[in-house]
Amino acid sequence: xxxxxxxxxxxxxxxxxxxxxxxxxxxxxxxxxxxxxxxxxxxxxxxxxxxxxxxxxxxxxxxxxxxxxxxxxxxxxxxxxxxxxxxxxxxxxxxxxxxxxxxxxxxxxxxxxxxxxxxxxxxxxxxxxxxxxxxxxxxxxxxxxxxxxxxxxxxxxxxxxxxxxxxxxxxxxxxxxxxxxxxxxxxxxxxxxxxxxxxxxxxxxxxxxxxxxxxxxxxxxxxxxxxxxxxxxxxxxxxxxxxxxxxxxxxxxxxxxxxxxxxxxxxxxxxxxxxxxxxxxxxxxxxxxxxxxxxxxxxxxxxxxxxxxxxxxxxxxxxxxxxxxxxxxxx
Amino acid sequence: xxxxxxxxxxxxxxxxxxxxxxxxxxxxxxxxxxxxxxxxxxxxxxxxxxxxxxxxxxxxxxxxxxxxxxxxxxxxxxxxxxxxxxxxxxxxxxxxxxxxxxxxxxxxxxxxxxxxxxxxxxxxxxxxxxxxxxxxxxxxxxxxxxxxxxxxxxxxxxxxxxxxxxxxxxxxxxxxxxxxxxxxxxxxxxxxxxxxxxxxxxxxxxxxxxxxxxxxxxxxxxxxxxxxxxxxxxxxxxxxxxxxxxxxxxxxxxxxxxxxxxxxxxxxxxxxxxxxxxxxxxxxxxxxxxxxxxxxxxxxxxxxxxxxxxxxxxxxxxxxxxxxxxxxxx
Numbered sequence: 001x002x003x004x005x006x007x008x009x010x011x012x013x014x015x016x017x018x019x020x021x022x023x024x025x026x027x028x029x030x031x032x033x034x035x036x037x038x039x040x041x042x043x044x045x046x047x048x049x050x051x052x053x054x055x056x057x058x059x060x061x062x063x064x065x066x067x068x069x070x071x072x073x074x075x076x077x078x079x080x081x082x083x084x085x086x087x088x089x090x091x092x093x094x095x096x097x098x099x100x101x102x103x104x105x106x107x108x109x110x111x112x113x114x115x116x117x118x119x120x121x122x123x124x125x126x127x128x129x130x131x132x133x134x135x136x137x138x139x140x141x142x143x144x145x146x147x148x149x150x151x152x153x154x155x156x157x158x159x160x161x162x163x164x165x166x167x168x169x170x171x172x173x174x175x176x177x178x179x180x181x182x183x184x185x186x187x188x189x190x191x192x193x194x195x196x197x198x199x200x201x202x203x204x205x206x207x208x209x210x211x212x213x214x215x216x217x218x219x220x221x222x223x224x225x226x227x228x229x230x231x232x233x234x235x236x237x238x239x240x241x242x243x244x245x246x247x248x249x250x251x252x253x254x255x256x257x258x259x260x261x262x263x264x265x266x267x268x269x270x271x272x273x274x275x276x277x278x279x280x281x282x283x284x285x286x287x288x289x290x291x292x293x294x295x296x297x298x299x300x301x302x303x304x305x306x307x308x309x310x311x312x313x314x315x316x317x318x319x320x321x322x323x324x325x326x327x328x329x330x331x
Numbered sequence: 332x333x334x335x336x337x338x339x340x341x342x343x344x345x346x347x348x349x350x351x352x353x354x355x356x357x358x359x360x361x362x363x364x365x366x367x368x369x370x371x372x373x374x375x376x377x378x379x380x381x382x383x384x385x386x387x388x389x390x391x392x393x394x395x396x397x398x399x400x401x402x403x404x405x406x407x408x409x410x411x412x413x414x415x416x417x418x419x420x421x422x423x424x425x426x427x428x429x430x431x432x433x434x435x436x437x438x439x440x441x442x443x444x445x446x447x448x449x450x451x452x453x454x455x456x457x458x459x460x461x462x463x464x465x466x467x468x469x470x471x472x473x474x475x476x477x478x479x480x481x482x483x484x485x486x487x488x489x490x491x492x493x494x495x496x497x498x499x500x501x502x503x504x505x506x507x508x509x510x511x512x513x514x515x516x517x518x519x520x521x522x523x524x525x526x527x528x529x530x531x532x533x534x535x536x537x538x539x540x541x542x543x544x545x546x547x548x549x550x551x552x553x554x555x556x557x558x559x560x561x562x563x564x565x566x567x568x569x570x571x572x573x574x575x576x577x578x579x580x581x582x583x584x585x586x587x588x589x590x591x592x593x594x595x596x597x598x599x600x601x602x603x604x605x606x607x608x609x610x611x612x613x614x615x616x617x618x619x620x621x622x623x624x625x626x627x628x629x630x631x632x633x634x635x636x637x638x639x640x641x642x643x644x645x646x647x648x649x650x651x652x653x654x655x656x657x658x659x660x661x
């Protein structure tokens with residue numbers, strides 16, 4: 001970075017700040033209110049809700065998806081998307097399973113899982129940033145490609161019999177009711193929060209998402225940033241794969257089906273503009289909690305999953321429509 | 332947000348009311364199915380309710396995920412563990428992936444059994460098979476062979492590549508193939524238990540194998556889609572769709588002639604038996620161990636083998652002569 005980079009990141013946020021920061025603030029505030037309301041409603045509705053172990057169990061409903069959502073949020077803010085994340089989980093899990101059968105130790109399994117994610121992310125990044133292909137097309141393609149490889153390797157079979165120590169990542173507890181996954185979720189929330197909101201790299205992500213052409217003319221290495229974002233998403237998918245495989249204790253090619261849409265839902269619910277350019281990590285964190293609380297609370301009431309998905313869909317539309325309605329009413 | 336609040340408060344109220352009426356602490360047995368909205372499992376729920384009525388002090392919680400995923404089922408089971416139910420009877424989407432969660436349930440004192448689609452041994456006390464896999468494998472081939480005295484090409488339309496049930500049955504079916512000379516299985520395709528995909532896979536089969544004489548679909552979703560595809564292609568009479576299906580969903584196709592006959596055990600009996608077994612195990616008046624016999628009420632006793640598995644009954648064949656009688660039941 002040269003000294004000239006100083007005014008560049010300032011200019012674009014300045015134009016947006018007056019309105020956007022206010023909406024953003026109210027968005028996160030709104031989400032927090034929603035989260036609190038759901039929490040209170042759940043506590044009133046079910047005597048089983050306010051139990052630390054139950055809440056801890058419930059956190060598994062969102063931790064793995066949220067890990068991906070953090071990276072996905074940055075990608076979407078930069079105006080790209082990765083729909084292959086669930087397929088990366090499947091492929092990384094398959095690679096870990098093959099290594100496990102070959103007798104690899106636990107540290108190697110973890111390394112291979114994350115490494116596979118990195119490789120898949122690099123492949124996506126190369127196609128998007130290197131060849132200039134649209135990310136939605138590329139990742140729809142790699143979604144079939146990565147999962148397809150898993151199906152070829154496993155067919156209708158499964159890898160089972162992971163070593164017990166490997167189970168710690170998805171079933172172990174760091175302290176009292178705080179599982180490893182929950183701790184990882186918290187740490188990653190901070191890491192991604194700092195990366196997006198407190199570093200030059202994070203500023204560039206917003207700049208590219210708002211106007212990639214202007215960014216390029218200002219000397220921003222747009223393609224390099226995009227490539228790194230795909231790498232990040234791949235790595236986080238690899239990490240999620242380690243957690244999920246460990247939690248399930250087995251690998252099937254159908255693992256994590258539908259996770260990509262749930263991760264995108266979390267990101268959008270968190271206030272990230274699907275068109276890119278705006279959004280925040282705290283928003284995504286709260287959105288993850290909201291989705292976890294809603295599904296667990298409704299689960300405790302034995303609300304059928306179909307009704308549950310209607311409510312989650314309604315919540316998504318409601319939370320997105322509300323600020324707009326609010327703005328329109330004010331005018 | 333206010334709508335959500337309202338929904339939640341109504342839910343809260345209704346639960347409070349339910350809890351109010353059922354103060355006598357009934358035994359809560361959760362019937363966890365592969366996915367909600369499938370006729371077969373709705374029928375199993377009827378059977379479970381029947382058993383609950385007969386036993387008196389039992390409350391059935393009928394639940395399951397929206398899609399047939401192991402991850403969704405784990406979320407459901409976690410919420411059942413949180414509610415401290417007395418027993419969980421599950422038809423699993425994945426043999427292995429549910430094991431860690433179900434182990435946790437058993438550690439917390441919940442009686443866990445699997446039925447219909449099984450869980451690996453570590454994850455349950457016992458497994459109730461609707462029938463024996465060998466009998467089903469034989470039945471589905473026999474259904475096709477009965478209407479093909481000269482033999483011919485037959486294809487299989489299954490659910491997903493990872494469906495425990497279907498894979499076992501197809502394996503058994505292939506074992507008995509030598510007993511049916513002339514019957515030649517040319518392909519196995521997967522419709523993922525989705526109506527549209529099963530329909531397309533059937534269209535593919537009809538185009539790829541013009542000499543196809545029968546399609547065996549050992550899945551209630553696949554058989555309906557296959558029969559519809561055969562009707563739409565104008566191949567009624569030349570291609571017979573058979574396998575395992577629900578009488579209510581198949582009635583029209585039996586009448587149109589697309590399906591000569593098909594088989595299924597009675598899901599009502601299955602839900603009934605699973606509930607009975609879960610009740611006795613949770614109550615402690617029966618033990619799940621190899622060789623044990625557990626009462627299933629009006630269905631008799633189930634005898635457990637070395638894997639703590641037992642078979643309920645033989646599959647039953649439905650055709651034009653009895654379809655009307657059963658299609659109103661399930």
